[in-house]
Amino acid sequence: MGFSDTDWTAIWLTLRLASTVTVLLLLIGTPIAWWLAKSRSRWKGPVGALVAMPLVLPPSVLGFYLLLAMGPGGPIGQLTQALGLGILSFTFWGLVIASLFYSLPFVVQPIQNAIEALGERPLEVAATLRAGPWDRFFTVVVPQARPGFISAAILGFAHTVGEFGVILMIGGNIPGETRVVSVQIYDYVEMLEYDRAHWLAGAMLLFSFAVLLGLYLFRQRRSRAGIGVGA
Amino acid sequence: MAVSDICAGFRLSFPDFSLDIDTRIPARGITAIFGQSGSGKTTLLRCIAGLQQCEWGRLVVRGETWQGERIFLPTHRRPLGYVFQESSLLAHLSAEDNLQYALRRARPVPPRDLYWRVVALMGIGPLLQRYPQQLSGGERQRVAIARALLVSPQLLLMDEPLASLDAARKREILPYLERLRSEFELPILYVSHSIDEVARLADHLLVLDRGRLAASGALAEVLGRLDLPPGLGEDTGVVLEGRVVERDARWGLARVAFAGGELWLRDSGDAPGQHLRVRVLARDVSLALASHGDTSILNRLPATVAEVAPDADSALVLVRLRLEGEEGESGIVARLTRRSADHLQLVSGKKVWAQIKSAAIVK
Numbered sequence: 001m002g003f004s005d006t007d008w009t010a011i012w013l014t015l016r017l018a019s020t021v022t023v024l025l026l027l028i029g030t031p032i033a034w035w036l037a038k039s040r041s042r043w044k045g046p047v048g049a050l051v052a053m054p055l056v057l058p059p060s061v062l063g064f065y066l067l068l069a070m071g072p073g074g075p076i077g078q079l080t081q082a083l084g085l086g087i088l089s090f091t092f093w094g095l096v097i098a099s100l101f102y103s104l105p106f107v108v109q110p111i112q113n114a115i116e117a118l119g120e121r122p123l124e125v126a127a128t129l130r131a132g133p134w135d136r137f138f139t140v141v142v143p144q145a146r147p148g149f150i151s152a153a154i155l156g157f158a159h160t161v162g163e164f165g166v167i168l169m170i171g172g173n174i175p176g177e178t179r180v181v182s183v184q185i186y187d188y189v190e191m192l193e194y195d196r197a198h199w200l201a202g203a204m205l206l207f208s209f210a211v212l213l214g215l216y217l218f219r220q221r222r223s224r225a226g227i228g229v230g231a
Numbered sequence: 232m233a234v235s236d237i238c239a240g241f242r243l244s245f246p247d248f249s250l251d252i253d254t255r256i257p258a259r260g261i262t263a264i265f266g267q268s269g270s271g272k273t274t275l276l277r278c279i280a281g282l283q284q285c286e287w288g289r290l291v292v293r294g295e296t297w298q299g300e301r302i303f304l305p306t307h308r309r310p311l312g313y314v315f316q317e318s319s320l321l322a323h324l325s326a327e328d329n330l331q332y333a334l335r336r337a338r339p340v341p342p343r344d345l346y347w348r349v350v351a352l353m354g355i356g357p358l359l360q361r362y363p364q365q366l367s368g369g370e371r372q373r374v375a376i377a378r379a380l381l382v383s384p385q386l387l388l389m390d391e392p393l394a395s396l397d398a399a400r401k402r403e404i405l406p407y408l409e410r411l412r413s414e415f416e417l418p419i420l421y422v423s424h425s426i427d428e429v430a431r432l433a434d435h436l437l438v439l440d441r442g443r444l445a446a447s448g449a450l451a452e453v454l455g456r457l458d459l460p461p462g463l464g465e466d467t468g469v470v471l472e473g474r475v476v477e478r479d480a481r482w483g484l485a486r487v488a489f490a491g492g493e494l495w496l497r498d499s500g501d502a503p504g505q506h507l508r509v510r511v512l513a514r515d516v517s518l519a520l521a522s523h524g525d526t527s528i529l530n531r532l533p534a535t536v537a538e539v540a541p542d543a544d545s546a547l548v549l550v551r552l553r554l555e556g557e558e559g560e561s562g563i564v565a566r567l568t569r570r571s572a573d574h575l576q577l578v579s580g581k582k583v584w585a586q587i588k589s590a591a592i593v594k
Contacts, residue, residue, distance in 0.1 A: 122321060124282050127306035128313035130336035130382055135307075139332070143323045 007200060009176050010184040017092070017180060018160040021099040025107040025156045026149070028100065033111035052105045059102065063169025066098045070170065090172050095180075098170045099160045107156040114148020115141065151215060158211045162204070235259065237292050237386070237418070241278040243285035250274050250285070250442040258293050258386070258418040260434035263450070265423055271442040272422040273316070276388050279420065280313050281306040292386055310338075312379030314389040318371040320363035326374045327359035333381040341383040352414060353377040353407055369400035373407060380415065387419045393428060401428075408432060409594060426466045430454070430510050431593045455562040457540035457549045464543065468512035469563050470593070475505045484529075487592075491554035491561030492532045499592045508594050513549060513566035515588040520575060522584045530587040536577050537562065548572045552585055563587075 003011070036048055054062055069076045070089040076097065080088050088094035122144060126136045142149070164182040171178030173187065181200055188197035240253030250271045256262050264272045277283035279290060281297070281304060290298040297304045320329050334346055350356050353373045363371055372392055379387060392408075393401045409432070412419065423429050429436060429450070436453040438446040446453050453459070454469045473489035478498055485498040487509060494509065501507060522531050534552040542549050550565045550572065563585065575583070 121315070121319065124306070125313075125315065125319045125321065126332075127282070128280060128311065128382075129333045129378065130307050130338065131332075132305075132307050135336075140321065144321075 003199060004196065006175060006179075007181075007184065007196070010179055010181045010200075011203075013092075013176060013178075014161055014180040014182075017095055017099065018157045020096055021103060021160045022107075022153055022157045024096070024100060025103060026153060029104060029107035029152065029156075030111055030149075032104075033108045034115060036108065037112045037115035051108050054102050055105050059163070059165025060169055062102060063098065063166040066101065066166065067169050070094055070097065089170055090174060090178060092171075092177055095167055095171045095178055098166045099163060102163060102166050103156045103159045106159045107152040110148045110151040110155065111145065114145035114151075117148075118144055147219065150218065154211060154215050158208065162208065235293060238289065239275075239279055240287070240289040241275065241285045242287040243274070243278070243283070248274075248442060250278070252439070252442070252444050253289070254437065254444050254447055256418075256420065256437065256447075257435055259416075261412055261419045261421050261432050262435040262437060263421050263423055263429040263433035264437045264439060265426070265429050265433075266439035266445075268424060269441070270439040272424070272439055273390050274442075275439065276390050276420060276422050279386075280311060280388055281309050282313075310383070310385040312382055312384035312387045314372070314375050314379050314387070314392045316391045317395045318363060318368065319375055320366075320371055320378070322363050325360060325362050326355065326366065329363075329374060329378050330359070330381055333378045337381060337383045339383065341381070345381065345383065349377045349380045352380075352410055367400070368396050369403045372396065372404060376407070376411070380411075380417075384417065387417050389419060389421045391422050391424070393423075393425075405431065426463060427593075430468075430470050431508070451561070455551060455564060457538060457551055457564065465514060466512070467514070467549065467564060467566055468510055469561075471509045471511060471561055471563070471590075473507060473509055475501050475503045475507065477503060488558065489561055490556065490559030492556040494532075494587065494590055495529045496590055496592060501592075507592050509590050510593045511563050511587055511590045513564040515590065516552075516563060516565035517586045517588065518550065518552075518565055518567065518571075518575060518577070519584045519586060526586065528586040528588055530590070532585045532587070534563070534583055534585040536579055536581045536583060538579060539572060539577055542566060545569075550577060552583070554585070 032051060036044060036051070067089055068074050070080070070087065071077045072081070072087060077087055080086060088097060118141065122140050123136050126140045131139060162182065163180070164186070167178065167180055167183060173179050173183055181204060185197050185200045185204075188194070188200070235258050237256040237258045239256060242251050243249065248269070248271065252271075252275060264275060266272050274283060278285050278288060288298045290296070296302050297309050320326070321332065324332060330346065330350070334341070350359070353376060355370070355373050355377055358366060358370055358374065366374065376392065393404055396404065405428075412432070421432060433450050436446070436448065436450045437444060438453065438459055446456060446459060451470050451472070471489040473487040473494070475485050476488045476493070477486040479485070483498050484495045485501065487494050487496055487507065489509065496509065499507070532554055534554050536550060537553045538551040540549050540551075546568055547566055548569050550567060552563050552565060554561050554563060565585065577583070
């Protein structure tokens with residue numbers, strides 16, 4: 001039986017969404033992770049809790065607030081209108097913004113842990129070797145915290161692929177625009193097309209397992225190699 | 232202020248420790264920063280490197296202000312090299328890439344032969360392809376020292392570079408440090424809590440005690456003081472700079488002349504004319520009022536008592552002696568029982584004979 005054309009559209013849309021979100025999250029999440037790892041500010045606790053909220057919040061709650069925020073009266077909505085982008089809810093980019101919030105902790109936390117594990121010493125060493133702050137970041141932090149960045153990318157991607165509740169709230173169910181794989185499966189089940197649902201659900205299952213297996217194997221291999229300075 | 236000096240003043244306080252130092256350090260040779268653990272040696276070094284923020288700081292190196300009221304050069308803009316106590320090689324880079332990391336960032340661009348000169352000096356040619364975890368502790372420190380030299384520093388800071396190594400590894404590295412001193416015109420600040428290392432390497436000495444400067448000056452002068460706060464105990468002793476004038480093959484001895492006299496020492500194999508450094512421990516010096524020929528002690532020198540001071544041990548006293556010879560004068564310290572000092576009626580100005588039971592050539 002295989003995938004139908006609408007299935008392929010949904011799969012393609014899902015991959016496009018997850019890739020876009022992963023790239024943006026690495027760019028946004030890295031400075032946040034850096035700040036959380038290094039700051040001694042009293043705002044560190046509240047900001048850390050805020051970033052971690054999607055871990056415990058029901059996706060429908062997050063989706064509800066984001067829907068309001070992106071609407072014509074919400075702060076995000078007013079901003080996007082002022083920029084001439086219109087209202088983003090029920091669009092692909094609306095999903096992207098929602099997913100950024102939803103998957104943020106999955107990207108921030110591995111990077112934050114890796115930076116914390118690195119400690120100050122390698123950075124101090126690089127500073128005594130004339131490396132400025134950006135130089136230190138790209139020549140010491142990125143290579144030495146690479147396992148953290150890779151974990152973050154994999155988790156951010158996989159978690160966005162698996163998103164459902166938030167997408168339903170923000171994006172609804174528009175083919176080719178917001179109907180991702182998880183929503184497609186939901187549709188099939190509603191229409192009692194269990195065979196079609198099986199194909200997509202099975203594919204998601206295999207995908208998730210493969211991703212996590214890859215991640216564990218990668219971590220096992222890395223844990224044997226040292227990081228930091230010396231040995 | 233001499234342009235060749237380093238003016239360093241820092242003030243900072245932690246809940247259980249405060250540092251308050253304002254001093255001048257000669258910007259040549261090796262200056263040891265000595266003190267017990269917790270005396271603030273490493274903190275002072277980190278302040279000089281700009282790695283430690285402080286409440287007040289002033290640092291002028293050879294006329295250039297690195298830190299002042301409105302100036303704070305960040306670490307990467309200070310032309311210094313830093314050798315950390317434990318291994319500090321970047322683990323994701325091979326030994327060679329660690330060296331290149333420094334060399335690529337060195338300003339001004341160093342002469343082209345510097346790389347191979349430093350590699351040869353530290354004897355690390357065969358190690359270059361290895362990664363830090365494949366090197367021994369001593370090898371890692373040699374690579375780290377080489378790396379610090381390759382940023383062409385104007386000042387080299389070394390924070391107990393031997394502390395993490397066992398005695399054998401220390402003996403392995405010390406000669407490299409001595410070669411470094413003789414081959415590079417580079418002032419070195421060397422933090423250590425080992426008086427042996429200090430006696431062997433240092434030209435100048437800063438003694439820290441609980442975050443304050445307790446003494447500073449030329450090595451021989453500071454070691455000759457009787458009021459050093461940590462109280463070196465059994466390690467109290469001075470260092471004399473001398474040169475070999477004669478070797479006696481029959482007895483396996485060498486005659487070493489220094490300002491203030493001569494000593495017969497076990498022949499170290501050094502040729503006549505060779506300059507060397509002799510350490511005389513206070514516990515190995517005894518005093519007599521007359522010169523006795525019938526004693527096993529080979530070295531008896533006429534001396535004048537300069538100062539008598541109490542030792543940390545209440546049964547003992549420290550006596551500073553002035554040795555006067557044709558080439559000048561030197562000071563040594565004797566550590567005696569209070570009873571002996573009383574018996575000999577030692578007072579400042581009294582003429583005595585110093586009997587030196589043993590003295591060690593430290594380099």
